Amino acid sequence: MEHNISKAVIGRLPRYYRYLGDLIDADIERISSGELSRIMQVTASQIRQDLNNFGGFGQQGYGYNVRYLYEEIGKILGLDKTYQMLIIGAGNLGQALANYVQFEKKGMYIAGLFDNNPRLKGTLIRDIPVRMMEELPAFLAENHIDIVALTLPKAGAIAACQILMENGVKSFWNFAHTDLEVPEDVVVQNVHLSDSLMELTYKINHR
Amino acid sequence: MEHNISKAVIGRLPRYYRYLGDLIDADIERISSGELSRIMQVTASQIRQDLNNFGGFGQQGYGYNVRYLYEEIGKILGLDKTYQMLIIGAGNLGQALANYVQFEKKGMYIAGLFDNNPRLKGTLIRDIPVRMMEELPAFLAENHIDIVALTLPKAGAIAACQILMENGVKSFWNFAHTDLEVPEDVVVQNVHLSDSLMELTYKINHR
DNA sequence: TAGATTGTTAATCGATTAACAATC
DNA sequence: TAGATTGTTAATCGATTAACAATC
Numbered sequence: 396m397e398h399n400i401s402k403a404v405i406g407r408l409p410r411y412y413r414y415l416g417d418l419i420d421a422d423i424e425r426i427s428s429g430e431l432s433r434i435m436q437v438t439a440s441q442i443r444q445d446l447n448n449f450g451g452f453g454q455q456g457y458g459y460n461v462r463y464l465y466e467e468i469g470k471i472l473g474l475d476k477t478y479q480m481l482i483i484g485a486g487n488l489g490q491a492l493a494n495y496v497q498f499e500k501k502g503m504y505i506a507g508l509f510d511n512n513p514r515l516k517g518t519l520i521r522d523i524p525v526r527m528m529e530e531l532p533a534f535l536a537e538n539h540i541d542i543v544a545l546t547l548p549k550a551g552a553i554a555a556c557q558i559l560m561e562n563g564v565k566s567f568w569n570f571a572h573t574d575l576e577v578p579e580d581v582v583v584q585n586v587h588l589s590d591s592l593m594e595l596t597y598k599i600n601h602r
Numbered sequence: 603m604e605h606n607i608s609k610a611v612i613g614r615l616p617r618y619y620r621y622l623g624d625l626i627d628a629d630i631e632r633i634s635s636g637e638l639s640r641i642m643q644v645t646a647s648q649i650r651q652d653l654n655n656f657g658g659f660g661q662q663g664y665g666y667n668v669r670y671l672y673e674e675i676g677k678i679l680g681l682d683k684t685y686q687m688l689i690i691g692a693g694n695l696g697q698a699l700a701n702y703v704q705f706e707k708k709g710m711y712i713a714g715l716f717d718n719n720p721r722l723k724g725t726l727i728r729d730i731p732v733r734m735m736e737e738l739p740a741f742l743a744e745n746h747i748d749i750v751a752l753t754l755p756k757a758g759a760i761a762a763c764q765i766l767m768e769n770g771v772k773s774f775w776n777f778a779h780t781d782l783e784v785p786e787d788v789v790v791q792n793v794h795l796s797d798s799l800m801e802l803t804y805k806i807n808h809r
Numbered sequence: 810t811a812g813a814t815t816g817t818t819a820a821t822c823g824a825t826t827a828a829c830a831a832t833c
Numbered sequence: 834t835a836g837a838t839t840g841t842t843a844a845t846c847g848a849t850t851a852a853c854a855a856t857c
Contacts, residue, residue, distance in 0.1 A: 400808075401847080401848075403847090403848065403849095404848095405801060405804055406801065408800070408804065409794070409796065409797035409798075409800040409801065410781075410794075410797065412800065413779065413780075413794075413796075413797070427813080427814060427815085428814075428815075429814080438849075438850060438851090439814095439850095440849070440850050440851065440852095441848095441849065441850075443814095443815065443816065443817085444816095444817090444848090444849075444850085446816095447815090447816060447817075451815075451816060453814080453815050453816080454814080454815070454856090454857060455813075455814050455815040455816080455855070455856045455857045456812070456813045456814050456815075456856070456857045457813080457814070457815085457857065458813085458814065458815080459815090471804065472800045472803055472804050472807075473800075473803035473804055473806060473807035474800065474803065476803070476807070478803065478806075486698065486701075487694050487695070487697045487698035487701055488694070488695070488698040488702075490694045490698075491693065491694035491695040491697075491698055492795075494693075494694055495695075495795065499796075500796070500799070503799075541806065542802065542803075542806070565806075566802060566805075566806050568798070568799065568802055572620065573620075574617075580809065582802065582805040582806060582809055584798055584799070584801055584802035584805065586793070586795065586798050587616070587617075587620075588699075588702065588793065589616065589620075589706075589707070590616035590617065590620070591616075591775070591791055591793050592707070592710075592775065592791070593615070593616040593619065593679045593680075593681065594612060594613065594615075594616065594791055595749065595773060595775055595789065595791035596679055596680035596681065596683070596685065596749075597612055597615065597678065597679050597680055598773070598789040598791065599680060599685075599748065599749070599772075599773050599789060600679075600680035600683070601607075602787065602789055608823080608824070610823095610824065610825095611824090634837080634838060634839085635838075635839075636838080645825075645826060645827090646826095646838095647825070647826050647827065647828095648824090648825065648826075650838095650839065650840065650841085651824090651825075651826090651840095651841090653840095654839090654840060654841075658839075658840060660838075660839050660840080661832090661833060661838080661839070662831070662832045662833045662837075662838050662839040662840080663832070663833045663836070663837045663838050663839075664833065664837080664838070664839085665837085665838065665839080666839090
């Protein structure tokens with residue numbers, strides 16, 4: 396596997412993927428780094444450098460085949476695989492993710508939905524029954540889970556993360572307003588909505 | 603106002619703010635860049651450099667007063683002001699934001715909730731009636747709006763953004779899976795959940 | 810072949826880290 | 834005063850951009 400790819404490059408790959416998807420929808424077969432740079436508002440140099448981290452996907456004098464490049468970036472991002480996801484926290488945000496992942500995100504499957512509110516026990520959310528946190532260890536022993544989304548408040552998220560790690564979970568999509576302390580082999584992707592909103596208010600006040 | 607502050611620095615301010623808030627909760631009065639660097643897992647040098655972009659908040663031999671630094675960073679981020687927010691798209695994600703902003707985010711007020719699904723017309727979501735998109739221009743003429751959150755699918759988001767800009771809106775918190783094309787004086791803060799999930803699957807496959 | 814455009818090296822720019830004099 | 838720690842300058846590191854030879 397290609398390692399030592401900088402965080403900055405990885406962070407740009409999903410955006411390339413998104414634009415290439417749009418180009419496919421628009422029935423565009425090939426594109427040069429120059430054209431793509433105009434559409435995406437980045438330099439052509441950056442596009443070529445970024446892509447060359449993973450090997451040459453283009454052809455001199457021709458550019459890049461849109462579909463091929465799309466597929467290759469998809470593979471780099473791991474989108475050729477399937478993932479079983481658990482959502483911890485069945486509030487609006489958890490439901491929004493369940494909804495989005497089930498209907499829009501190819502290869503992602505919601506394997507379960509957990510909460511610690513007893514009143515939600517057994518209620519169906521998009522055909523998935525809400526389970527109680529106590530059932531988590533038994534559930535994890537019986538089901539292979541690739542990703543756990545944490546959509547519950549800070550304290551609960553830290554506690555849940557601990558239990559989940561003890562039961563073998565190694566990947567978290569963290570929406571709680573806190574950083575998670577995890578060992579080296581566990582990966583965490585944070586979505587700090589609060590931080591995002593503060594960046595916006597910063598921009599509003601400093602434009 | 604301080605301009606020319608790098609994006610990297612601004613992106614770190616909310617995290618400083620979060621940790622300082624935790625320190626206040628823990629009744630810690632002062633902290634040195636060295637201690638904070640250990641807690642936050644960044645270099646002390648970076649902390650001092652970052653803060654000095656905005657002037658000296660510390661004192662030699664003492665460090666930083668936690669509460670003072672918290673307040674100052676809050677001011678830099680614009681958290682000493684209030685904001686009227688509109689949410690366009692009353693699905694789970696829009697509801698999750700309404701919930702979060704109303705109950706957790708000091709200074710943020712949900713001024714309205716819009717959707718284009720006629721079945722939602724007039725239904726109350728956390729005491730706020732869902733309005734129809736047609737009512738938007740009239741509503742904007744009568745109400746001052748600082749921020750609009752776009753929590754609806756791509757095509758709707760682009761169309762809504764257009765209408766909103768025509769009616770004077772200049773700040774967007776964009777959750778749609780697309781980039782918005784806006785003039786220079788309009789600020790956009792993107793939350794691309796799809797991109798975030800792809801970063802996670804990348805990490806899973808390349809650890 | 811001639812033209813276009815990549816892949817890649819070299820130059821520039823910016824951000825991070827280290828070092829230390831200033832000073833509380 | 835002595836010790837601690839900042840503010841700030843200088844050194845390093847990494848990322849972006851420019852340039853161009855390779856090649857389709």
